[in-house]
Each structure stands twice: as structure tokens, then as C-alpha cells.
Amino acid sequence: MSGRYDMIIVGTGFAGAFFLLRYLEHAPKNVRVLVLERGGADSKSWQLQNRLTSSIAPDDIFTNLTPEKEWLTSPGFGGNSKCWWGGASRMMPNDFQLKTRYGVGEDWPLTYDQLELHYCTVEEVMKVSGPSDSPMPRSKPFPLPPHRMSDPDQLLKKHFPDKWYHPATARASAPTGTRGVCCATGYCELCPVDAKFTIQNGLAHLYEDPRVTLLLNSVVDTVETQGGMASAVCYTQDKKSVRVSADLIVLGASALFNPHILLRSGIEHRLLGKRLHEQMPIDVCIDLTGVKGYNGSTSICGNGYLFYDGEHRRHHAACMIETWNSPFAYQRASLRADKDRWNERAYIRFMFDDLPREDNMVRLDPTHPHKPVVEFKGYSDYAQRGVDLIPKMLDKLSDALPIESVESILLGRTTAHIQGTVVMGNDPQNSIVDRHLIHHQIRNLLILGASAFPTASPSYPSLTISALSLWAADHLFKS
Numbered sequence: 001m002s003g004r005y006d007m008i009i010v011g012t013g014f015a016g017a018f019f020l021l022r023y024l025e026h027a028p029k030n031v032r033v034l035v036l037e038r039g040g041a042d043s044k045s046w047q048l049q050n051r052l053t054s055s056i057a058p059d060d061i062f063t064n065l066t067p068e069k070e071w072l073t074s075p076g077f078g079g080n081s082k083c084w085w086g087g088a089s090r091m092m093p094n095d096f097q098l099k100t101r102y103g104v105g106e107d108w109p110l111t112y113d114q115l116e117l118h119y120c121t122v123e124e125v126m127k128v129s130g131p132s133d134s135p136m137p138r139s140k141p142f143p144l145p146p147h148r149m150s151d152p153d154q155l156l157k158k159h160f161p162d163k164w165y166h167p168a169t170a171r172a173s174a175p176t177g178t179r180g181v182c183c184a185t186g187y188c189e190l191c192p193v194d195a196k197f198t199i200q201n202g203l204a205h206l207y208e209d210p211r212v213t214l215l216l217n218s219v220v221d222t223v224e225t226q227g228g229m230a231s232a233v234c235y236t237q238d239k240k241s242v243r244v245s246a247d248l249i250v251l252g253a254s255a256l257f258n259p260h261i262l263l264r265s266g267i268e269h270r271l272l273g274k275r276l277h278e279q280m281p282i283d284v285c286i287d288l289t290g291v292k293g294y295n296g297s298t299s300i301c302g303n304g305y306l307f308y309d310g311e312h313r314r315h316h317a318a319c320m321i322e323t324w325n326s327p328f329a330y331q332r333a334s335l336r337a338d339k340d341r342w343n344e345r346a347y348i349r350f351m352f353d354d355l356p357r358e359d360n361m362v363r364l365d366p367t368h369p370h371k372p373v374v375e376f377k378g379y380s381d382y383a384q385r386g387v388d389l390i391p392k393m394l395d396k397l398s399d400a401l402p403i404e405s406v407e408s409i410l411l412g413r414t415t416a417h418i419q420g421t422v423v424m425g426n427d428p429q430n431s432i433v434d435r436h437l438i439h440h441q442i443r444n445l446l447i448l449g450a451s452a453f454p455t456a457s458p459s460y461p462s463l464t465i466s467a468l469s470l471w472a473a474d475h476l477f478k479s
């Protein structure tokens with residue numbers, strides 16, 4: 001690969017693709033963009049035939065020191081959009097101001113209002129389905145109508161009308177022209193009907209733009225700097241090392257691999273790789289009397305905001321609830337054995353935000369420089385204090401649901417939302433990138449994605465990741 005590029009983007013997931021979308025809208029006809037993606041194409045038919053979302057095994061690319069705590073990644077064109085579930089909720093306005101509002105965690109260096117129009121654009125691109133009411137302010141309606149709730153969700157909505165909502169989801173509720181309607185089987189990782197938005201079915205055309213060169217199977221190892229600016233990227237393809245230079249370098253390799261590339265490049269900061277976090281998931285199975293579940297029209301068909309925002313956040317974690325609408329979600333059968341009552345059951349996930357800890361991290365492994373090591377010491381006491389209140393939360397839900405018994409309360413292995421590690425902020429001492437995701441010192445290096453999240457929220461991250469990429473690309477052309 002020879003010649004100089006205007007821009008190199010690393011990664012083809014949500015972060016890289018939405019940045020490219022907005023960049024190409026602004027950029028002149030003669031720009032040259034190189035996109036480097038570590039994995040292959042792994043087409044939908046290949047995925048379904050092999051029952052895998054990536055031809056690369058996670059163990060080959062990172063070392064997890066605590067396998068009981070999973071971190072899921074699906075390398076290849078489209079990144080984790082291949083295997084995500086399509087939960088597309090926005091963060092709440094106060095999630096951006098935890099420190100100011102509740103005296104905990106960190107404030108984000110931008111506000112909900114500043115992202116609002118970008119949220120709308122991402123929802124339009126993904127054809128997100130959602131209701132006419134919403135727990136947060138919105139300037140535009142959802143592009144697609146809401147899914148049908150299950151019977152337990154309908155009861156919850158009736159009892160808690162301003163705290164229980166149809167989910168905002170990129171699992172289509174109506175045909176979109178390129179995607180079918182969600183089949184609600186709970187096999188969303190390998191969506192059998194291609195109903196959920198993916199980069200492959202929604203943004204693949206970006207990579208066919210004549211200004212863009214996409215190189216698959218190209219693993220970025222380091223970013224070179226010269227005179228305080230990023231000057232080139234070194235990557236490996238077919239076991240050969242290649243160096244290519246550009247005016248602007250954009251990492252969209254996820255919160256696992258963005259910090260690893262920077263660490264290998266010797267771009268140091270005391271927080272680099274640290275504050276790795278995601279929500280603490282607790283899965284609760286409850287049996288119901290006379291109410292049948294699993295009859296909604298999508299895999300998760302309710303989101304509860306009863307324990308999300310409020311003064312309690314000073315003391316313990318906020319929680320978003322999701323109700324699973326398939327007994328086979330996450331391959332965990334959850335049917336009742338009782339005759340004719342197999343679906344008088346609700347499977348509920350409580351997702352608590354975690355306060356990032358500096359001892360949870362991605363770091364280098366001197367013996368395997370190509371593989372980051374993930375070290376996870378545990379969730380914060382703040383998250384645990386929220387979890388401790390689950391019995392009280394179930395009491396509250398029993399105002400709406402005829403709960404017969406609580407079958408199990410289990411810590412989930414992951415929410416699959418990898419966040420932190422290259423955090424953003426206004427203070428260069430306490431953050432690595434600024435509010436536009438530009439490295440504080442290396443001003444032609446952007447680091448996109450959930451690696452920038454200074455705190456978690458209980459919400460799903462990918463809509464915010466995508467909106468942040470639009471915001472960062474817009475800023476580039478304004479400045």
C-alpha cells in the first residue's frame with residue numbers, strides 16, 4: 001500500500017462507519033480515505049452456515065484473565081453490529097451530568113441536547129422502532145412504529161405508564177426495504193431474517209464510495225507520531241508489516257483495541273486502558289399466575305425506567321430493566337414445567353450502571369504484544385448497592401404483575417457493552433480525548449467509540465457511540 005491518504009479509519013463497526021458516513025457527506029470529491037479492518041467479510045450466509053458471527057476466535061486476539069466475566073467481540077466487517085441485539089435506547093439527559101446532578105462519577109464534556117439531533121439521524125439510518133411516548137425529550141418521532149408488547153409488559157405499562165416503555169430497537173417492526181420484520185425468536189446474534197440493523201445491511205455502500213479504499217484482514221499495530229502529530233499507521237496483512245501515512249488518523253477499534261493500539265504506540269497517559277466498565281447485569285426469572293409471557297413481537301419488548309433516574313443515584317446505581325420475550329434468549333431455556341402453564345413466566349434483566357474503577361483495565365502483555373490483556377477486579381460498590389435492592393424492586397413490580405414465585409436471581413456473565421479505557425473530558429490530566437474525541441495532545445488523532453465513555457449509563461451504548469461519531473465528524477469540518 002503506497003501513497004499518502006487524507007484519512008485512515010481503523011475499524012468498520014458503529015464508531016468507524018457512522019464517522020465515515022458524516023465525513024463523506026462533508027468531504028470534497030478528491031479525498032482519499034483508507035479503512036483498515038482486522039477481520040474478513042464474514043457474510044450473513046457464512047455466519048448462518050457456520051453459526052458464528054466472526055471467523056476470528058476471540059482467544060486469538062485478546063486474553064481475558066477472568067473468563068467468568070465475559071467481554072464479547074466479533075471482529076470483521078461491521079464489527080459487533082453483526083452480533084448486537086439491536087437495543088437502541090438513548091442515554092438519559094442526567095447520565096451526562098452525574099457529578100453535577102448527583103455528586104458521583106464524572107460529568108461528560110457534552111450534553112444530551114448537543115447530541116439530540118445526532119441521535120435522531122442515527123435512529124433514521126438504523127430505522128429504529130419505538131413508541132410515541134418516551135422517557136427522554138425527543139425532537140422527532142421514531143422512524144418505525146413500536147413492536148407489540150407481551151402480556152406482562154402490557155400490564156407493566158398500564159400500571160407504570162410513564163416508567164414502562166416499548167423498547168427503542170433497531171430490530172425492524174415493519175419492512176424497511178432492505179430488512180425484514182423481527183421474528184422474535186431470541187436468536188438476535190445471528191438474526192435469521194436480517195431484521196436488525198447491521199453495517200452490512202445498512203451502511204456497506206459507504207465502503208464502495210470511490211473515495212474509500214477498504215482493506216480487510218489488515219490488523220493495525222501502531223500509530224506513529226512525529227513532532228506531536230500522528231503521521232502514519234503500521235499494520236499487518238498476510239504476515240507482512242506495512243506502513244501508510246495520512247493527515248488524519250481515526251481509531252474506531254472498540255474499547256478493547258483502541259487502548260491497545262495506543263499502548264503499543266507508546267502514546268502514554270496515566271488513565272490509558274483504565275476505567276474499563278460495563279453495566280452490571282442481573283437476570284431474574286419469575287413465575288406468574290394466569291399471565292402468559294413470550295407473546296410480544298420482538299426479542300425484548302419492554303424497558304422499565306422505574307429505578308433509572310432520580311436522587312437515589314447519589315447512593316446507588318441507576319437501573320434499566322429489559323423483559324426478554326423469548327424463552328431461548330441467550331440459549332437459556334426458561335420454560336415452566338407445569339402443564340399448560342409453560343409460558344406463565346417472565347425473564348427480566350436488571351442493568352445497573354457501574355462507576356468505573358481504575359483497577360479494571362486493558363493492558364499490554366509483554367510476551368504477546370499482539371494481544372491485549374483484560375483485567376477485571378469487579379464491579380463498584382455503587383453498582384452492588386443497586387443490586388442489593390432487587391427484592392424491593394420486585395416488590396414494586398408485583399404491584400403490576402401477579403408474581404407467583406421468584407425462580408432465580410443470577411449475575412449475568414456480561415451485558416456485552418465494553419466501555420471506558422480512553423476516556424473523554426475537558427481536563428487533559430483526567431482524560432485522554434476531548435469532547436470531540438480528539439486526543440488532547442495529538443490533535444490529528446481521533447479515538448471514537450465507547451472507549452471514550454467517562455461513565456456508564458444503564459442504557460445500551462451503540463446509539464450513543466454512533467451519535468458521537470457524527471458529532472465528532474461534524475466538528476472536524478466546522479473547526
Ligand SMILES: Cc1cc2nc3c(=O)[nH]c(=O)nc-3n(C[C@H](O)[C@H](O)[C@H](O)COP(=O)(O)OP(=O)(O)OC[C@H]3O[C@@H](n4cnc5c(N)ncnc54)[C@H](O)[C@@H]3O)c2cc1C
Nearest residue numbers: 011013014015038076079080085086087220416449460462
Ligand atoms: C452479543 C452482543 C449483543 C449486543 N447487543 C447490543 C444492543 O442490543 N445494544 C447496544 O447498544 N449494544 C449492544 N452490543 C454492544 C455493541 O455491539 C457495541 O457497543 C458496538 O459494537 C461497539 O461499536 P464499535 O464500532 O465501537 O466497536 P466494534 O463494533 O467492536 O467494531 C470495532 C471494529 O474494529 C476492528 N478492529 C479492532 N481492532 C483492530 C485493529 N487492530 N486493526 C484493524 N481493525 C480492528 C474490529 O474488527 C471491528 O470491526 C452488543 C454486543 C454483543 C457482543
